Amino acid sequence: MRKHIVAGNWKMNKSLQEGVALATELKEMLAAQKPNCDVIIGTPFIHLATVSELLKDSVIAVSAENCADKESGAYTGEVSASMVKSTGAEYVILGHSERREYYHETPEILKEKVDLALANGLKVIFCIGESLEEREANKQEAVCKAELAGSVFHLTAEQWKNVVIAYEPIWAIGTGKTATAEQAEEIHAYIRSCVAEVYGAEVADETSILYGGSCKASNAPELFGKPNIDGGLIGGASLKADDFKGIIDAWN
Ligand code: PGA
Numbered sequence: 001m002r003k004h005i006v007a008g009n010w011k012m013n014k015s016l017q018e019g020v021a022l023a024t025e026l027k028e029m030l031a032a033q034k035p036n037c038d039v040i041i042g043t044p045f046i047h048l049a050t051v052s053e054l055l056k057d058s059v060i061a062v063s064a065e066n067c068a069d070k071e072s073g074a075y076t077g078e079v080s081a082s083m084v085k086s087t088g089a090e091y092v093i094l095g096h097s098e099r100r101e102y103y104h105e106t107p108e109i110l111k112e113k114v115d116l117a118l119a120n121g122l123k124v125i126f127c128i129g130e131s132l133e134e135r136e137a138n139k140q141e142a143v144c145k146a147e148l149a150g151s152v153f154h155l156t157a158e159q160w161k162n163v164v165i166a167y168e169p170i171w172a173i174g175t176g177k178t179a180t181a182e183q184a185e186e187i188h189a190y191i192r193s194c195v196a197e198v199y200g201a202e203v204a205d206e207t208s209i210l211y212g213g214s215c216k217a218s219n220a221p222e223l224f225g226k227p228n229i230d231g232g233l234i235g236g237a238s239l240k241a242d243d244f245k246g247i248i249d250a251w252n
Contacts, residue, residue, distance in 0.1 A: 014239070
């Protein structure tokens with residue numbers, strides 16, 4: 001059975017103190033009531049070491065939101081995959097549309113990041129998804145396939161075990177406009193078929209594919225009720241413990 005996952009993406013929010021407070025609150029909530037899925041929180045780099053230590057004996061895993069496309073050296077301001085790993089973080093989110101758009105991360109750059117993350121023992125949450133314009137032109141399938149082909153389909157089946165896919169339609173991110181459960185299910189099934197073409201049906205069946213884009217406690221049960229939706233990557237609603245817990249509870 002593939003894993004069900006609820007992952008938070010704090011983006012550029014929370015001071016260190018606020019992040020520690022949120023992680024502490026979540027840890028206590030999930031110790032009191034065990035989640036019925038894997039739980040991950042993606043935090044800014046500056047939180048990683050402290051939050052990883054804090055959550056060491058909890059059910060919550062920690063993710064970075066990015067890592068460098070270079071191994072080490074004179075790249076002022078960058079943080080390498082091995083540095084992320086050394087904090088105790090287990091995952092890294094790569095390919096988020098905000099990174100692609102605002103920081104010009106190309107499929108080639110993302111491929112380097114994916115390779116370095118996996119080589120350094122991190123698991124990758126790899127994001128794909130179309131813009132509104134592409135959706136309106138009915139190009140969502142071609143866009144998702146090309147993003148997978150450009151940055152992750154070169155991986156071996158062994159490496160693929162450490163990859164989680166997140167489908168995040170850009171038009172639904174932070175807009176309050178969620179894809180309908182049917183729209184999401186349709187493309188998730190397509191994404192799984194693309195994985196099956198490259199790695200076979202068995203591997204595709206084991207691959208977790210998360211939905212992201214204005215997912216909240218009120219729409220999570222319907223989304224997660226679909227056969228090809230294995231959880232969510234949560235932005236805005238991961239910034240408050242109660243909101244995030246409400247989404248985790250959708251798996252109960
Ligand atoms: P959102 O963000 O939940 O705030 O729409 C999702 C994401 O970008 O991962």
